[in-house]
Amino acid sequence: MGIVSPGFQGRPRSSGPELPPGQYLTEDFPVLSAGPTPRVPMDRWEFVITTETSREHRWTWAELMALPSETPTVDLHCVTKWSKLGTTWQGVSLDTLMSDVDTAADYAFVHSYGGYTTNLPLADLLDGQAWVAYKFDGDDLAPAHGGPARLLVPHLYLWKSAKWVRGIQLRFDDEPGFWETAGYHDYGDPWREQRYQGD
């Protein structure tokens, strides 16, 4: 237990759903990003998976829309401490996008329009754990929240769910991304409170 803060009560203890350590519940959907929101013309939008042998698998917006989609309802946990529960999305599972991709890579390096990057093990993108999401709560995903499409990997802190996703490089080695290079954790499991390097 930490040092007691004299006179601090905190919110009434609820018997509600358990949150990861250090997180608090919000009903809002706060926005966090490091720079201006990029605007991507839909006719030039593309999503590319590049394998470790430089083989490219490419989808235009129309091609992405033509793929079977899923509507996961998931909890979001942001490293800035807020959690938002029961959010519903629509998007294409990475299992679908990876189905024709031949790879022996262990890691994924995700890159976005605007230059953002993040890294995670490839295994965390598979088996129903990740989507390229383009709708939130039934509406087109707003640019400030990553529209037209963002990665959604809800079992990791939300910075791994790269907004404005443009592609994924599959790699043998784990290359740190934007926040990871700035001191944030390489994996980012909220239930183990892996916020920063060394956590």
Next chain:
Amino acid sequence: MARAAIPGRLTWRVGKLAEARAETPTARTLVLDVPGWPGHLAGQHVDVRLTAEDGYSTQRSYSIASSADGERVELTIQAVPDGEVSPYLVQTFSPGDPVELRGPVGGWFVWRTSGMDPVLLIAGGSGIVPLMAMIRARRAAGSRVPFRLIYSVRTPDDVYYADELRRRVRDDAGLDVTFVYTRAVPDGWPHPPRRVGVADVNTNGWPPALTPDCYVCGPTAFVETVADILVALGHDPRRVRTERFGPTGG
């Protein structure tokens, strides 16, 4: 985007409130003594952890307001209505009381005193806090990098660091400050309240050709608007760094 690195593991430290200063009726600066504090860059933040007697604890992130100064760290906290942590820090937390914190955190929304390019700071409300750290760091380092601050506030009473900003504009060569009032203006102000627009940024910022480093901090809608304006005026998006204070900062 460029890369930035901060090394090492972040451990929880116990700070003690040395003194507190009211900035506005709802915001207070906490001057903390934090033994072992490793120093910080202007623009970084800390995680603060409060623990109640029954062991319940909760955390929030707050920007650091001060430039690096030994083991002293200043935070300016806005009390969020119905917030869980900020009303405690603004109203209850008293000199001598301990608080746990760890940091500094964040290696992107920072200004380094080695910087040579002109700097444009655009603050909305409590978004002034990390930008004030940059103004203070510039002064502490004796930097001559030209700084411009555009500070949007609701009313003259909502200005943080009002006396210090007046003093710095007078004494810190190369620092310009422009206020934009959104609800009420001071007596004799040349125009009615308004929001920051293209003209404000164009007139009181830097031309894109000077390749300024731009820092925008405030509520989400403010940051979205201002960042879009900067890009539309021709600023390189990679030189526009943003930090948002959401409505859930409580």
